[in-house]
Amino acid sequence: METTSLTQLINLSGKTAVVTGGAMGIGAAIVRRLHEAGANIVIGDLAQDKMDALAGELHALRAGSAATWLCDVSKTEDIDALMKVAGDTFGGLDILVNNAGIYPMVPLSTMTEEQFARVIDVNLKGVFLGTKRAAEIMKEQGRGGSIVTVCSIDSLHPSAVGLAAYDASKHGVWGFLKNVALELAEDNIRVNGIAPGGVATPGTHAGEMNEEMIQQFTAMIPMKRFGDPDEMGRVALFLASDLSSYLTGSLIVADGGRLLR
Numbered sequence: 441m442e443t444t445s446l447t448q449l450i451n452l453s454g455k456t457a458v459v460t461g462g463a464m465g466i467g468a469a470i471v472r473r474l475h476e477a478g479a480n481i482v483i484g485d486l487a488q489d490k491m492d493a494l495a496g497e498l499h500a501l502r503a504g505s506a507a508t509w510l511c512d513v514s515k516t517e518d519i520d521a522l523m524k525v526a527g528d529t530f531g532g533l534d535i536l537v538n539n540a541g542i543y544p545m546v547p548l549s550t551m552t553e554e555q556f557a558r559v560i561d562v563n564l565k566g567v568f569l570g571t572k573r574a575a576e577i578m579k580e581q582g583r584g585g586s587i588v589t590v591c592s593i594d595s596l597h598p599s600a601v602g603l604a605a606y607d608a609s610k611h612g613v614w615g616f617l618k619n620v621a622l623e624l625a626e627d628n629i630r631v632n633g634i635a636p637g638g639v640a641t642p643g644t645h646a647g648e649m650n651e652e653m654i655q656q657f658t659a660m661i662p663m664k665r666f667g668d669p670d671e672m673g674r675v676a677l678f679l680a681s682d683l684s685s686y687l688t689g690s691l692i693v694a695d696g697g698r699l700l701r
C-alpha cells in the first residue's frame with residue numbers, strides 16, 4: 441500500500457461535517473478539532489445562543505466555514521433540514537457525528553414512562569434518524585463517508601444507579617451501529633463509536649452530577665480524573681479522518697481505565 445503522509449491522513453479540507461449536540465461539551469470539542477483539521481462544520485443543536493457563539497469562533501479562524509441549525513435530533517423533519525443545510529451551504533456531507541444525548545439520573549422506582557421515552561427518543565431514535573439520512577446522502581454522492589457516534593461506557597456496562605433508560609438507549613445505539621456498519625461497508629461508509637467514561641462537561645458538572653457524585657465517580661477511575669472534552673475530540677478526529685481508514689464497527693473506549701474496574 442502506498443504510504444500517505446500523516447498530514448494528508450488527518451486533513452479534512454474540502455469535507456463537510458455535521459455535528460449534533462455540537463454547541464457545548466463533548467460536541468463542541470469535536471467541532472473544534474474537525475474544524476482545525478480543515479472541515480466545514482454544520483452544528484445542529486437546541487441551544488441557538490451557544491451555537492452562534494461557537495460558529496462565530498470558527499468564522500474568525502476561517503470565514504464562511506460554519507453553519508448552525510436549530511434542531512431536535514428526535515424529530516425527522518429537523519434531521520432532514522439539518523442535513524440539507526450541509527448540502528445547501530457546503531455542497532455535500534462527508535462526516536456525521538451523532539453526539540447529542542441526554543442522561544437524566546432517575547431511579548427505576550420513580551422513572552415515568554415519559555422520561556423513559558424521551559431518553560430513547562433523543563439517544564437512540566436520534567442516532568437512527570441521523571444515520572439513516574446521512575447514509576442516504578453519502579450513498580447518492582458515491583464517495584463514502586464516516587459516521588462517528590458518541591456512545592458511552594454505558595453501551596457496554598452500567599456505570600451508576602439512575603441510568604437505566606440511558607443504558608437501554610446506549611446499549612441499543614451500539615447494537616444498531618454494529619449492524620449498520622455491516623450494511624454500509626460496501627458503500628465505503630465507515631460507522632464507528634466512541635465510549636467515553638466520565639467527561640467534565642456542562643451536562644455532568646453543571647447538570648446531572650452533584651459534587652458527591654463527581655467525587656464517587658472519580659474514585660472509580662484508575663486515572664483519577666474526569667476526561668477533558670478535547671480528549672474525546674481527538675478520538676473523533678481519528679475516526680472521522682483517513683487515519684482510521686480500515687476501522688468500521690469499532691468502539692473506542694476512552695475512559696481513563698474506568699471499565700477495568
Ligand SMILES: NC(=O)c1ccc[n+]([C@@H]2O[C@H](COP(=O)([O-])OP(=O)(O)OC[C@H]3O[C@@H](n4cnc5c(N)ncnc54)[C@H](O)[C@@H]3O)[C@@H](O)[C@H]2O)c1
Nearest residue numbers: 461464465466485486512513540541592638639641642643
Ligand atoms: N460527559 C460524560 O461524562 C459522557 C460520558 C459518556 C457519554 N457521553 C455522551 O456524550 C454526549 C455529549 O454529552 P455531554 O456531556 O457533552 O452533554 P452536554 O449536556 O454537556 O451537551 C449536550 C449537547 O447536546 C444538545 N442536545 C441535547 N438534546 C438535544 C436534542 N434533542 N437535539 C439536539 N441537541 C441536543 C445540548 O443542547 C448540548 O449542547 C452524549 O451523547 C452523552 O451521552 C457523555
